[in-house]
Amino acid sequence: MPGKATDCGAASVRAIAGLLALVILFVVASGCTPPAQKFVDKIRAEATEKCNEGNQAACHTIVQALGGAKVAIESTAPLETQTPACNAGKQDACQQIAVLHGELSSWCSMGNGQACSAVNTGPWPAKWDEPALIDAAKLACLSGRFKPDSNTCQALEMM
Template structure:
């Protein structure tokens, strides 16, 4: 009888944990849905910054918001040979590509339409961006360094 009650207690605790986790996930999903809806509404009202906003849930408690506005500015700079712009573009492309594999439609659209630099070695540029973050060339709280922490 003792084994049976021990198993029941474990199942009960597991059920509580699963219930709590599903509640957390639901809250994060609700938050992401709300932010996405607000961004779409603001975009439809003519707010260009909102049109470039992509929201992604990365865990039960973490939501990331990224802007695709730098693509239009950094791509010409990268094509002109600016290494820092190429590094930032590679990290942004890698981040959005990952989000795309998670089913994020706006991230997939950004990855497909760009405009992205003409020629680049994305893995090498991501490694260079990591070094730029470590050396202080990019500030630790920059979107590039923050994205690298999640990749």
């Protein structure tokens, strides 16, 4: 089973990367950046359509307008592997999950229903100190323990 989770994780990352490439291609082909909300609505609709067709990576995709022309795309797929790892005592997993929870909570407060659903249903670790874990994740990004282009470090830059 562990091999399957890793394979699914890799497939999810590839699918999300493909969706993101499609988004970038759409913006470049259009010649100008559409308003963020229209863009978000389009990506959400495409993700919902792909999810309904059975694409699990699309089912885990949450899109949020961050203002102006800035849009963020996040996946909740890591919850399935990182939460058990965190519950087992792996601090890196706890830090990554805490940052994801903080990011999605912020999006939920902006009215993003998908983010609220993810925040309310999880699965999230049983016991954790989210603010302390977010601070530890910031230090991990600064020290290079987490790569600067990782989802965790990029999310921290936007939080």
